[in-house]
Amino acid sequence: MAPPPSDWDIVQEVRSGDARSFRRLVKMHESQAMTLAVRVLKSREEAEEIVQDAFVRAFRNLHQFRGEAKFGTWLHRIVYNLCMTKVSRRRNDRLHQSLDEPGIDLPLADESASSGLEQLQDRELRQYLTKAVDELPEKLRTVVTLFYVHEMKYNEICTVMDLPEGTVKTYLFRGRAMLRKKFSSSLMKEVTAA
Amino acid sequence: MNAIKHLQDQEQQAFVDKTLSVADSKRVSDHLLLCPECRRVHEGVERIDGALRRQTLVSVRSDFADRVMEQLGYGTTPFVFQLFKGFSFFFAFLIVMTIMSATFVVTGVIGTGGVDTSPTTLGALSERAFGSIGSAVSWFNETLREGLPRSLPGESSRVILWMLAGGSIVVLVDRLFQWRGSHR
Numbered sequence: 611m612a613p614p615p616s617d618w619d620i621v622q623e624v625r626s627g628d629a630r631s632f633r634r635l636v637k638m639h640e641s642q643a644m645t646l647a648v649r650v651l652k653s654r655e656e657a658e659e660i661v662q663d664a665f666v667r668a669f670r671n672l673h674q675f676r677g678e679a680k681f682g683t684w685l686h687r688i689v690y691n692l693c694m695t696k697v698s699r700r701r702n703d704r705l706h707q708s709l710d711e712p713g714i715d716l717p718l719a720d721e722s723a724s725s726g727l728e729q730l731q732d733r734e735l736r737q738y739l740t741k742a743v744d745e746l747p748e749k750l751r752t753v754v755t756l757f758y759v760h761e762m763k764y765n766e767i768c769t770v771m772d773l774p775e776g777t778v779k780t781y782l783f784r785g786r787a788m789l790r791k792k793f794s795s796s797l798m799k800e801v802t803a804a
Numbered sequence: 805m806n807a808i809k810h811l812q813d814q815e816q817q818a819f820v821d822k823t824l825s826v827a828d829s830k831r832v833s834d835h836l837l838l839c840p841e842c843r844r845v846h847e848g849v850e851r852i853d854g855a856l857r858r859q860t861l862v863s864v865r866s867d868f869a870d871r872v873m874e875q876l877g878y879g880t881t882p883f884v885f886q887l888f889k890g891f892s893f894f895f896a897f898l899i900v901m902t903i904m905s906a907t908f909v910v911t912g913v914i915g916t917g918g919v920d921t922s923p924t925t926l927g928a929l930s931e932r933a934f935g936s937i938g939s940a941v942s943w944f945n946e947t948l949r950e951g952l953p954r955s956l957p958g959e960s961s962r963v964i965l966w967m968l969a970g971g972s973i974v975v976l977v978d979r980l981f982q983w984r985g986s987h988r
Binding site: 629630632633636637640641642644645648654657658661662665666669735736739743754758759761783786787789790793 | 813814817848849851852853855856857859860861862863864865868869870871872873875876878
């Protein structure tokens with residue numbers, strides 16, 4: 611059985627005139643792109659709009675994609691840039707209320723794999739986490755999301771956010787330290803009780 | 805006095821990330837066995853790390869990719885449906901005009917010889933049938949009778965011509981808006 615085509619293969623197909631193949635790239639990357647946009651913008655509606663726009667821009671600028679990074683990394687950079695443009699517009703528009711929207715839960719993977727007690731603890735932890743991650747400053751929140759949810763490497767995060775590796779590492783360290791600080795008291799209680 | 809040197813935050817995180825050297829990893833591991841305080845911190849770091857890693861991606865609408873492709877002008881909708889969708893305004897307009905024409909034919913307003921716009925037939929029949937809408941229809945027919953070239957055979961064909969012209973304009977405007985939407 612032939613292996614599934616890589617992103618690069620599909621990009622080449624699209625470039626050679628088979629524009630409809632781009633749909634496969636959309637299907638492969640839509641969830642990841644949406645997760646990043648939702649985490650940065652904290653608004654699903656706006657995230658959807660941004661991601662759709664990002665895919666359209668990616669398609670129209672596909673000739674600029676040289677394959678030095680993964681297609682996903684390149685796409686995430688477009689999504690991130692569009693998100694940051696949106697965020698700066700929001701800053702100018704003080705009337706915008708969506709920053710006050712409650713955080714959007716990222717579901718836990720395969721909850722059935724853990725025991726009932728662990729699930730309960732995980733759910734509680736997730737609630738804390740969602741709130742805590744949302745409260746992190748924008749850049750720390752993005753780095754934490756790209757590192758943990760997208761499982762990106764440091765160099766990929768650097769490409770997406772256009773930051774040096776040292777800065778990314780610092781942001782990740784600071785983000786995790788802030789999360790730890792937020793959780794430390796509740797976790798201490800739980801661990802002591804267990 | 806034997807003071808315990810606890811692990812630093814960076815060391816704790818690096819141990820969980822498995823980025824320490826073998827020697828450092830062994831040193832941290834040994835320390836964790838002996839130091840309950842650092843062990844508690846380690847358990848906390850591990851739990852947060854684990855929960856963060858178990859978060860999955862946000863779900864996307866099932867038709868998201870189709871909408872992107874539609875916006876790019878490469879929709880997956882069959883051509884017939886696309887055609888119908890593109891000309892939906894025109895079809896709606898056509899249906900309304902057909903119903904109106906059929907009503908005129910049934911009520912005798914439009915015959916083979918053309919439109920009888922005399923007040924006794926058109927006005928009375930249409931107003932009786934539709935009330936105020938009938939008055940508007942009377943006005944519309946009067947405008948057609950006055951405004952169209954006399955060389956065309958019969959008023960019915962003129963009505964159809966008007967319908968086609970109006971429908972085409974609606975379709976063109978609709979297409980123009982869709983094109984603008986996809987090239988923003």
